[in-house]
Amino acid sequence: MNIGEVSTRAGLPAKTIRYYEDIDLIRPARDRNGYRAFGENDLHKLTFISRARALGFTIENCRVLLALWEDQSRANTDVKRIAGEHLAQIDQKIADLQSMRETLGELVHACAGDGRPDCPILTGLGRPR
Amino acid sequence: MNIGEVSTRAGLPAKTIRYYEDIDLIRPARDRNGYRAFGENDLHKLTFISRARALGFTIENCRVLLALWEDQSRANTDVKRIAGEHLAQIDQKIADLQSMRETLGELVHACAGDGRPDCPILTGLGRPR
DNA sequence: CTTGACCTTCCAGTAGATGGAACCCCCATA
DNA sequence: TATGGGGGTTCCATCTACTGGAAGGTCAAG
Numbered sequence: 001m002n003i004g005e006v007s008t009r010a011g012l013p014a015k016t017i018r019y020y021e022d023i024d025l026i027r028p029a030r031d032r033n034g035y036r037a038f039g040e041n042d043l044h045k046l047t048f049i050s051r052a053r054a055l056g057f058t059i060e061n062c063r064v065l066l067a068l069w070e071d072q073s074r075a076n077t078d079v080k081r082i083a084g085e086h087l088a089q090i091d092q093k094i095a096d097l098q099s100m101r102e103t104l105g106e107l108v109h110a111c112a113g114d115g116r117p118d119c120p121i122l123t124g125l126g127r128p129r
Numbered sequence: 130m131n132i133g134e135v136s137t138r139a140g141l142p143a144k145t146i147r148y149y150e151d152i153d154l155i156r157p158a159r160d161r162n163g164y165r166a167f168g169e170n171d172l173h174k175l176t177f178i179s180r181a182r183a184l185g186f187t188i189e190n191c192r193v194l195l196a197l198w199e200d201q202s203r204a205n206t207d208v209k210r211i212a213g214e215h216l217a218q219i220d221q222k223i224a225d226l227q228s229m230r231e232t233l234g235e236l237v238h239a240c241a242g243d244g245r246p247d248c249p250i251l252t253g254l255g256r257p258r
Numbered sequence: 259c260t261t262g263a264c265c266t267t268c269c270a271g272t273a274g275a276t277g278g279a280a281c282c283c284c285c286a287t288a
Numbered sequence: 289t290a291t292g293g294g295g296g297t298t299c300c301a302t303c304t305a306c307t308g309g310a311a312g313g314t315c316a317a318g
């Protein structure tokens with residue numbers, strides 16, 4: 001399988017796949033003409049990475065998860081711990097964004113947006129936290 | 130005012146302030162010894178930027194907002210539009226994260242984490258979206 | 259005069275790609 | 289046989305928003 005096909009099937013840009021090889025996430029074989037030759041296992045890995053990235057795991061997380069994934073005998077405890085930590089990070093991000101949203105929402109609400117110079121948004125931004 | 134003081138008062142690392150000068154967000158004067166000499170106006174701008182960044186505005190947003198802020202005669206309409214667009218982006222991010230959280234939460238919940246090899250998290254990540 | 263805190267510039271690196279240039283490979287058609 | 293097009297390849301630069309570190313200048317206190 002060439003990079004184009006694997007790109008379509010994994011839903012990742014070819015550039016990104018080359019980049020993943022660059023950083024040693026995957027190691028596709030090579031044809032005699034120098035083209036990358038992807039097997040089903042490579043495709044599966046890329047799908048895995050694609051999905052993990054979509055769920056916000058970092059590349060380093062992916063590296064660890066892939067290693068765990070390849071290890072038939074590993075305990076699910078490690079996986080659950082990593083995923084759990086990540087879940088906590090997501091919760092933290094959501095909380096941060098919600099707090100931002102609230103503050104900004106108030107500022108936007110307070111601004112008439114009627115074409116006059118008076119603007120509570122800029123005034124609000126100029127005041128220290 | 131030297132960079133140390135303005136750093137404390139604006140709540141931004143000195144490095145970051147130098148960086149902001151580098152990208153022309155601010156233009157502090159210089160003392161004869163080469164030290165940056167910050168005025169009240171610089172401090173006010175940095176406080177503004179610091180707060181806007183904390184609310185998730187990009188540097189480019191900050192640049193535009195600063196220009197609007199400096200323009201006494203500008204209409205609040207532009208400001209409200211920018212802030213409104215940003216609010217929509219925040220809402221989108223929150224929604225994305227919540228959807229991630231849900232999916233990942235299900236996976237974590239489904240994994241016993243009991244030390245055995247069987248792990249629904251890895252299985253789930255290996256399946257296409 | 260020395261010490262230490264503060265300031266300066268410059269260079270490199272972070273995450274995670276993405277864009278572009280210049281070039282190679284393979285197949286089909288005129 | 290030329291040529292055109294749609295693959296593929298490498299390498300280098302760029303993006304965002306900083307951050308770290310080295311090497312060195314400045315200043316006030318003791």
